[in-house]
Amino acid sequence: MEALLAISIGVLVAAAVYLMLARHVLRFIFGLVLISNAANLTIFTAGRLTEGMPPLIELGQVAPDPGVANALPQALVLTAIVIGFGLFAFALILMFRAYTTLGTLDSDEMRIAEPREDDA
Amino acid sequence: MSWLLTIPLVLPFLTAVAAFLTRESDWGRKVSVIGNVVFLGAAVLLFSHVYDKGVIAGQMGGWPAPFGITLVADYLSAVMVVITAITALAVSVYALSDINTRKEYLGYHALFNILIGGVTGAFITGDLFNLYVWFEVMLISSFGLLVLGGSKAQIDGGVKYVTINLVSTILFLSGVGLLYGMTGTLNLADLALTVPALENQGLVTVVAMMFMVAFGVKAAVFPLFFWLPASYHTPAFSVSAVFAGLLTKVGVYALIRMFTLVFDQDIGFTHTVLLWVAALTMVTGVLGAAAQNDMRKILSFHIVSQIGYMIMGLALYTPLALVGAVFYLVHHIVVKANLFLIAGVAERIAGSTDLGKIGGMYKTAPFLGILFLIPAFSLAGFPPLSGFWAKYVLVAAALEDQAWIIAGVALLVGLLTIYSMTKIWAEAFWKAHPEGTDPTLATLTAAERRNLLLPIGGMAVLTLIIGFFPQPFVSFAETASMQLLDPSPYIETVLGEAAQ
Numbered sequence: 001m002e003a004l005l006a007i008s009i010g011v012l013v014a015a016a017v018y019l020m021l022a023r024h025v026l027r028f029i030f031g032l033v034l035i036s037n038a039a040n041l042t043i044f045t046a047g048r049l050t051e052g053m054p055p056l057i058e059l060g061q062v063a064p065d066p067g068v069a070n071a072l073p074q075a076l077v078l079t080a081i082v083i084g085f086g087l088f089a090f091a092l093i094l095m096f097r098a099y100t101t102l103g104t105l106d107s108d109e110m111r112i113a114e115p116r117e118d119d120a
Numbered sequence: 121m122s123w124l125l126t127i128p129l130v131l132p133f134l135t136a137v138a139a140f141l142t143r144e145s146d147w148g149r150k151v152s153v154i155g156n157v158v159f160l161g162a163a164v165l166l167f168s169h170v171y172d173k174g175v176i177a178g179q180m181g182g183w184p185a186p187f188g189i190t191l192v193a194d195y196l197s198a199v200m201v202v203i204t205a206i207t208a209l210a211v212s213v214y215a216l217s218d219i220n221t222r223k224e225y226l227g228y229h230a231l232f233n234i235l236i237g238g239v240t241g242a243f244i245t246g247d248l249f250n251l252y253v254w255f256e257v258m259l260i261s262s263f264g265l266l267v268l269g270g271s272k273a274q275i276d277g278g279v280k281y282v283t284i285n286l287v288s289t290i291l292f293l294s295g296v297g298l299l300y301g302m303t304g305t306l307n308l309a310d311l312a313l314t315v316p317a318l319e320n321q322g323l324v325t326v327v328a329m330m331f332m333v334a335f336g337v338k339a340a341v342f343p344l345f346f347w348l349p350a351s352y353h354t355p356a357f358s359v360s361a362v363f364a365g366l367l368t369k370v371g372v373y374a375l376i377r378m379f380t381l382v383f384d385q386d387i388g389f390t391h392t393v394l395l396w397v398a399a400l401t402m403v404t405g406v407l408g409a410a411a412q413n414d415m416r417k418i419l420s421f422h423i424v425s426q427i428g429y430m431i432m433g434l435a436l437y438t439p440l441a442l443v444g445a446v447f448y449l450v451h452h453i454v455v456k457a458n459l460f461l462i463a464g465v466a467e468r469i470a471g472s473t474d475l476g477k478i479g480g481m482y483k484t485a486p487f488l489g490i491l492f493l494i495p496a497f498s499l500a501g502f503p504p505l506s507g508f509w510a511k512y513v514l515v516a517a518a519l520e521d522q523a524w525i526i527a528g529v530a531l532l533v534g535l536l537t538i539y540s541m542t543k544i545w546a547e548a549f550w551k552a553h554p555e556g557t558d559p560t561l562a563t564l565t566a567a568e569r570r571n572l573l574l575p576i577g578g579m580a581v582l583t584l585i586i587g588f589f590p591q592p593f594v595s596f597a598e599t600a601s602m603q604l605l606d607p608s609p610y611i612e613t614v615l616g617e618a619a620q
Contacts, residue, residue, distance in 0.1 A: 020287070025279060032286055039294040046301025073300065076249055080293055083256045087289075090263055091282055097267070098275050112276040113354050 005045045012038035023107045025095050032091070036084045040077045047073025122178020124169050125191040125244055128162040128201055131155065132208075132237030139229035149216050152229040156209040159236070163205035170198040171596075175603065175613040177246060185614050186307035190246035194610050195600035196446060200243040200373060203453050206582070207365045208236045210575035214461055215358040217571035223268050223356065231268070235261040235362065242370050246614055248296050248306045251374065255292065255338070259285055262367060265359045266351060277351030284347040288337030295330035302327070309614035311382045312607055321385055328383040328390050335378070339371030341431055342400040345424045349408060352423070353416035353473075357464025360416060364423055365457030369449060372430045376445060379434060380604040387437060394435035399529045402428030406536040415463040415473040415548065418540050419456070422499065425533060426452050432530065433514055436521050442601035444514035447593060451506040451586055455495040458579040462492050465572050466548055470559035475544065480553035484560040489549050491573070494580040496541040498587065501534045506586035509594065 012034050019031030048070045055068040099105050102112065135155025142148045170176055170193050177192040179185055193201070212232065219228050238258030245251050267278040300306055302323060303314040318324055333344070340348040348368070352360055375394075383390055405425025412418045430452070433445025463473050465488060470478035482489045498505035501512075511534055518527035553559060561569060586593055603610060 025283070028283060032283070032290070035287075036290050036293075039290045039297065042294050043297030043300070046297045048301075073297070076297070076300070079249075079253065083253070086260060087256070087286060090260065091286065094263070094267065094275070094278055094282055097270060098279050101270065101272055101275050107279070110276045110279060113273045113280075114276075114350055 192246035292334035441517035
């Protein structure tokens with residue numbers, strides 16, 4: 001199970017890095033989504049994987065049985081997904097504004113804040 | 121005593137809500153100033169308590185550490201909260217005249233106070249994942265502030281700022297996940313106990329490097345700093361000032377915290393990397409500044425250069441060097457935020473911050489000239505201003521440690537800083553105004569003069585106080601550095617005596 005997840009994280013990161021190296025900022029954003037999911041899977045995998053052992057406490061006991069699924073990484077991933085979603089929404093809107101005000105999505109063409117020496 | 125910790129944390133958010141609800145009336149900006157006065161009071165209360173009693177900690181929701189979220193303030197955290205409050209108050213007064221009603225309607229004051237809340241949270245949290253959350257709070261509000269108004273330059277700078285910061289955030293998050301996987305805890309004090317006991321120290325170093333890169337982006341160190349000079353000169357001056365003063369310093373704080381408390385096993389590797397990074401950051405920052413011809417761009421590159429000094433203090437990792445780093449951190453926030461505020465006034469009265477288009481302000485606005493000279497000379501390290509003592513301690517620490525190269529670099533960069541500051545002085549204040557007009561402070565209304573110059577004057581006075589009476593500040597930094605190098609009081613306070 002760990003091996004499978006590790007490989008898929010690797011594939012996600014590779015695809016994300018490929019996308020993020022593009023000058024097109026929309027591709028960059030898609031890469032960002034992939035890599036943030038890779039990060040979430042990393043937390044999930046690092047926090048111990050179990051199968052069919054929900055972290056429930058039996059009636060009459062005070063602690064769960066040893067070996068149950070770890071609920072904390074799932075809580076962390078949930079938080080990270082929510083935050084990531086908010087940031088992604090902001091980034092998308094920003095790119096849209098960039099397209100409408102700057103007229104380009106090529107990061108090399110965005111030179112308003114730092115004009116080239118010759119056209120300044 | 122956990123209320124001492126929660127009040128400074130909750131206040132900025134309450135202020136933000138109130139400021140948002142009243143943003144269409146005059147009250148929005150007043151709420152922001154009042155809120156920040158109260159915030160300063162709460163911060164000073166926290167500080168005086170920590171100063172008397174040492175480290176204090178509070179467990180949120182009554183869950184004992186290391187299971188719940190811990191808030192903790194040692195000397196370093198406490199002084200950072202106070203300096204955050206001072207900067208926030210100064211900038212909120214300045215914003216009374218700097219932010220137009222449209223930006224106020226769009227929620228400037230709310231975003232600003234959320235930013236302050238996020239910065240405070242990052243300083244006093246004792247939990248790694250919670251630190252991530254505060255970074256996000258800070259990040260999303262800084263995104264909003266940066267592009268508020270939506271000019272072309274802002275959107276352009278914003279794209280670069282947002283993208284690189286998101287990448288660093290994801291790296292940070294992955295690091296948190298891996299560290300949790302190895303240790304099973306996220307509490308910083310608990311990590312300080314469990315990380316040295318791990319079998320595979322090589323993996324710890326790998327994770328440490330992930331944190332170094334993630335925080336390095338936030339702190340704008342070489343070679344991860346390019347986003348900073350690409351974006352810091354685009355938003356409103358109040359926004360630039362608070363970013364310049366506080367945001368990168370949160371990255372530096374996180375580096376200092378993690379690399380003294382948790383990642384202090386493989387110093388031979390991690391802190392050597394940091395030392396090279398520090399030297400290169402100082403040099404590239406100051407050379408970048410020398411090539412610029414706009415006040416805000418010069419100052420932006422100088423932030424990068426000054427970050428190098430703080431990292432140098434951490435990298436040398438001797439008691440004296442950490443004293444220098446803490447002292448530098450505090451002095452730098454005051455001075456740098458102030459310089460950006462002054463650039464804002466210069467733009468107001470002379471029409472631009474481009475050094476080619478302005479001039480003559482020494483003749484017509486000598487008072488502003490004096491106000492500029494104080495932080496500028498302090499930044500360059502002229503005795504007896506605050507920057508001199510900060511640099512003196514750091515260079516002394518480097519010489520004591522026989523780190524000749526870094527000591528030489530620090531001194532050389534200090535000289536080049538003087539070059540940039542005299543350039544601004546000569547161009548903006550000394551030479552005649554190119555269009556023949558005389559920029560004077562009289563063009564501002566009385567209210568504008570009060571709102572813009574009062575915070576600048578206040579922070580200049582603070583710079584002078586640190587400069588002329590450095591002893592209490594240095595001995596405070598000494599205790600802070602002692603707590604960083606021997607974190608056992610920190611760990612005991614968080615986890616209780618039993619954990620030791």
